[in-house]
Amino acid sequence: MYTPGPVIVMELPEKLTHLEVRSFLDEMQPLLEIDRPCVVLDCSQVQSMDSAGVEMLLHCLQEAMKRDGDMKLAAVPPASAVMLELMRVDRLFEVFDNSEQAVRSFQIFPSVTNAQSQPWYGAAHGLTDLKAAG
């Protein structure tokens, strides 16, 4: 059975360019090496992101998935969203409006919305008729 561990929320720096990516990855690496890491990256402070930043996000996602975990994004500014879309990686991440929603998404099991359908041998399918016939 899957039991989610603690969710780690990390705030991304204002600039996510090749200069800043290295130091951020050094910070992130130990967090991604635990079993089933659940990571939320809060992007609300990000002002500029280049291809190195996108690559870093992909690397983190890959590391998390390797260990049966996941990484989600929260509060992605429009400019960063455009960059993710341009580089075709927007579909790879679950994106939430804020980090609270992203954290909750790790903890809530999806509810069963569809009620079990009537068995095929129910009254609607004429079982009584069959019995009567038998």
Place this chain on the structure above:
Amino acid sequence: MRLGAVVVVGTEELIFTKERSASECSVSTNLAVESSNAFLNEPLECIDIVGRSLVERAIERFAAIDIHDVSVLVDSKALLGVPNFRGSFGSLTVEGVSNLPSAMSRRFADYSREGVERSFVIAANTYTETDLLDLFCFHRESRQAVTNTFDKEESLPLWVVDCVKAQDMDLSGLLNRTHTNTKGASNYFIRDYVSRLRHVRDMRRLTSDILRGRCQTGPSGRQVRPGVWIDYGAEIHRRSRIVAPAYIGRESMVRADALITRCSAIERNCCIDCGTVIEDSSILPNTNVGICLDLREGVASGNKLWNLERDVMIEISDPNVMHSNPGVSVSVTKQRKRTMVGGAALRESKPNGHSMAV
């Protein structure tokens, strides 16, 4: 009877609102213009839209009704954006000006001396398909010094003036379109297609309208199959796909597995690299777009991308993603700027350009 034309280049707000009070200016319009300028560094009317700028399209319209005395007055703040003309025009003059009303008054005086009785005046950032000869006849019959034009939304920066009478008029008041009840002016209503370029969004709309055939003006180049226009010197890889309507500009390159779709326009001297999708977007001249990207609902220029869906501009520092392609045309523009930056009186005659040959 000889007719003249004056085409005004430069952001409309830079030119026409000098005399307006701050309260009269639309804040949103000004913000849009400022942000568009930050994105493009040159007026929207100087940028190619499916092959030709609005300045060139305006000149072409005048040439089509045999008006050969055409003056292009470029605001000194917009000198970087002096357009490249691909067509050849007879006696076209391009002049950098710091004071538009006095430059226009001078031009009308020149026209009067040369025997040009009446002149059209148009701000090139507005494209209209009205019948210019009908407008001229209306002006002549009204016997007024000036004829203003309107469409269903507002007054338009297109006038017909009497060159002699106009010299004595307050031209700044005339050009300030808030004063529509100018003494000695008649009003002409335009029902035809009108497009105002105030924002890159307007540019996309005009591109789409041209490609979909919603207006009379068409893309440059040759229509290789219904709705697909390819301009001179464009290279398209056989494994790429162009979905109509679309335009590929002069000397542009579309590499293998690229997809150009939904009213997209790749202007001159661009490169769309392998596997990239351009959807409902314009790639402005001299722009290289890298491999395997997905550009939707945007306008790209050099390393800048304006996403219209989110209304946000991003600048991309990684040249592998997007970068400016320094083409021949850029150096020509710079050279022309150096020639013209000297002052208002400096005038440059435009030699015949290269005619389009596909």
